[in-house]
Every structure is written in structure tokens, then in C-alpha cells.
Amino acid sequence: MKKNFHLATLFNIPIEINYSWFIILGLIVFSLAQGYFPYTDPELDISAHWLMAFISALLLFASLLAHELSHSVVAARNKLPIHGITLFVFGGVAHLEKEPASPDVEFKMALAGPLMSFTLALAFFGLAKVFGWLGIPKPFISITNYLLLLNLVVGIFNLIPGFPLDGGRILRAALWNFYQDVRKATAIASALGKAFAFLLIAVGFLELITGSLISGIWLIFIGLFLQEAADTSYRQVAMKKLLSGIRVGSFMTKNVITVPADIPLDRLIDEFFFKYRHASFPVIEEDKLLGLITLHDVKDIPREKWGETAAKTIMAPINKKLITSKETDALDALAKLAGNGIGRLLVIEDQKLIGIVSQRDIMRLFQFKAEIEG
Numbered sequence: 428m429k430k431n432f433h434l435a436t437l438f439n440i441p442i443e444i445n446y447s448w449f450i451i452l453g454l455i456v457f458s459l460a461q462g463y464f465p466y467t468d469p470e471l472d473i474s475a476h477w478l479m480a481f482i483s484a485l486l487l488f489a490s491l492l493a494h495e496l497s498h499s500v501v502a503a504r505n506k507l508p509i510h511g512i513t514l515f516v517f518g519g520v521a522h523l524e525k526e527p528a529s530p531d532v533e534f535k536m537a538l539a540g541p542l543m544s545f546t547l548a549l550a551f552f553g554l555a556k557v558f559g560w561l562g563i564p565k566p567f568i569s570i571t572n573y574l575l576l577l578n579l580v581v582g583i584f585n586l587i588p589g590f591p592l593d594g595g596r597i598l599r600a601a602l603w604n605f606y607q608d609v610r611k612a613t614a615i616a617s618a619l620g621k622a623f624a625f626l627l628i629a630v631g632f633l634e635l636i637t638g639s640l641i642s643g644i645w646l647i648f649i650g651l652f653l654q655e656a657a658d659t660s661y662r663q664v665a666m667k668k669l670l671s672g673i674r675v676g677s678f679m680t681k682n683v684i685t686v687p688a689d690i691p692l693d694r695l696i697d698e699f700f701f702k703y704r705h706a707s708f709p710v711i712e713e714d715k716l717l718g719l720i721t722l723h724d725v726k727d728i729p730r731e732k733w734g735e736t737a738a739k740t741i742m743a744p745i746n747k748k749l750i751t752s753k754e755t756d757a758l759d760a761l762a763k764l765a766g767n768g769i770g771r772l773l774v775i776e777d778q779k780l781i782g783i784v785s786q787r788d789i790m791r792l793f794q795f796k797a798e799i800e801g
């Protein structure tokens with residue numbers, strides 16, 4: 428299932444909404460209509476409260492979008508290409524094609540978002556005042572006040588120094604500048620991010636127990652999101668640092684076990700899959716590499732036909748997604764592996780098979796490097 432919904436393209440940047448956002452939207456509208464507006468405007472009826480809640484949620488959404496766009500504009504100005512923006516719970520994620528090249532680019536980029544939120548808060552504050560002087564009906568002022576408050580909250584929340592929140596990025600920029608080591612800086616900033624996420628989850632459970640259902644769910648939700656984000660973004664940075672410059676040829680498995688093209692599936696199972704317990708084997712005919720056969724391919728064929736079906740008739744024929752060269756960077760190989768759905772890459776030289784790499788090989792290499800270099 429696709430996790431994101433494409434909304435629009437602004438300034439050449441595709442804007443996507445994570446489906447989780449629709450749950451959040453529902454939660455926001457519900458808590459506004461049932462709790463917040465009945466409290467600020469008790470004289471209005473329930474349908475007015477729902478309408479106000481809906482308008483406020485949409486304007487909040489626009490505010491979050493402005494926050495993310497401001498990050499993206501600064502990134503673009505510093506020649507960092509942006510794939511797109513995905514809106515999540517309390518803000519969003521701008522997809523950078525690469526990480527900022529220097530601490531001061533990171534600093535400027537991170538600061539832009541909260542600055543935008545504070546500017547919006549100030550604007551809504553001014554608007555509420557103007558509405559007051561003009562004698563505009565009170566529900567409009569209530570909505571404006573809510574947006575003033577929420578933009579303030581978003582600005583402050585994002586300044587919390589836990590990576591990958593904006594505050595965490597600012598902290599990382601400072602640490603990066605200090606240690607001159609982006610991985611170390613990311614490790615510290617994302618550990619703080621995780622600690623903060625656990626704190627949110629713990630407080631959320633406490634609220635659940637004491638009966639504040641909605642705010643409890645809110646906090647747990649945001650905490651879980653943050654924790655995962657902190658984990659993934661650290662892993663990305665660490666992998667990039669540890670794996671870049673390592674060539675496939677230096678860690679591939681060299682003595683590859685191959686299978687003959689004409690072998691029937693029943694023998695293939697007994698003599699290869701069962702014996703070596705690999706998930707796939709390259710298929711060879713007279714020294715020539717034809718393709719790759721996986722256990723999955725075999726399982727798709729009814730058992731009674733195994734004796735009469737040859738490996739080459741059901742294998743995946745050799746194609747660009749399956750092959751690589753020994754000069755390829757480990758990181759690029761990993762990206763290709765993640766996309767090909769088989770988890771294996773055949774290493775080819777002069778049209779001959781010289782090795783094989785699996786996703787597991789690269790993960791092991793990463794763990795090994797991480798242990799050595801701490």
C-alpha cells in the first residue's frame with residue numbers, strides 16, 4: 428500500500444501527505460469540536476463548533492505546510508535538491524537528496540521552519556487584534572487565536588533539541604561544528620531525540636491511566652513517530668559515513684554456487700536449496716550466466732510438475748536490476764538491493780559471474796565497521 432497521498436506541487440516541490448495525517452486531522456477536528464471551541468465559545472451550537480473545528484484544522488495544515496516549505500526554500504538556495512515534502516504529525520519531513528554539506532547550511536535550514544511558525548503566530552496575533560477592532564464576529568477571533576496558539580506550539584515543539592526535530596538539527600549543527608564529525612554529532616542528537624520520544628510516550632501512558640484519553644493518545648502517537656524518525660535518520664547518516672568508498676569487489680562472496688540451466692526443480696530443491704540453504708542461485712549454461720532462480724520461483728510451480736520443469740524456464744532472466752560491478756560503491760549497491768526485491772546482486776565482469784552480494788553481507792559489513800570505528 429502506498430503510504431503517501433500526493434497533494435500538489437509547489438515551487439517545483441511535490442507535496443505529499445502521509446496517511447497518518449488523516450487520522451491526525453480527524454483527531455484534531457474531534458478534539459476542537461468537542462473540547463476546545465465549546466469552551467471558548469459556549470454560546471454557539473454544536474454544528475458551529477464542528478465547522479470552526481474543520482476550518483481551524485485546514486488552516487493549521489496550511490501553517491505546517493508553510494513551515495516545511497520554508498525549510499525547503501532555504502535548502503534550495505543552498506543547492507540542496509529536495510525530492511518532496513511529506514506532512515506528518517507535528518510538521519513534516521523534507522526529503523533531501525543529500526545531507527547538508529556543512530554545519531552552517533544545516534543550521535540555517537533548521538532554523539527557517541520554527542522562524543516561519545513564530546512569524547505566523549505573530550501574524551495571527553495581529554489578525555485577532557484587527558478583527559477585534561473591526562468588530563468581526565467572535566468565532567473568527569476564536570479561530571485566529573487557536574492558530575496563534577498552535578503555531579507557537581509547533582515552533583516551540585520543533586525547537587526541542589532531539590534529532591530529527593529542527594532543534595535537534597540545530598544542536599547537531601553545533602556539535603558537528605565542534606567535533607568536525609557528522610556521525611558523532613548525529614549520534615548524540617538522535618539519542619536525545621529518542622530520550623525525548625520515550626518521555627512523551629511515558630507521559631502519554633500516565634495521562635491515559637489518569638483518564639485524559641485524547642491527550643494521552645496524542646502524546647504516545649507523537650512519541651512513537653519521533654522515536655522511529657530518530658532511529659532511521661541516525662542509521663542513514665551512519666551507513667553513509669561507514670560504507671562510502673567501500674567497493675563491492677572487496678566484500679562480495681567469490682566462490683558462487685551456481686546451478687545448471689536444465690536441472691529439474693525437484694533435483695534443484697534436493698541438491699541445492701536443501702543442501703546450501705541459500706534463498707537463490709545464479710543459473711548457468713555453458714559458462715554463461717542466464718539468470719537467477721529463487722525459492723519463491725520454485726514454490727509458485729505445483730509440486731507434481733517439479734520433475735519436468737527446468738530451472739531456466741522459471742528463473743528471472745538476467746537484467747539491470749540484478750547485476751552490478753566490483754567497482755560499485757557499497758551504498759549504491761545497497762540502494763539497488765533494496766529496490767530489486769530479491770535481496771541479491773550478481774557481480775559481473777566481462778559478462779562473467781565473479782561474485783554475489785546480499786543485503787545481509789552489507790548489513791554485516793556495516794556492523795563490523797561500526798564496531799571497529801565505534
Ligand SMILES: [Zn+2]
Nearest residue numbers: 518540585593
Ligand atoms: Zn521544521
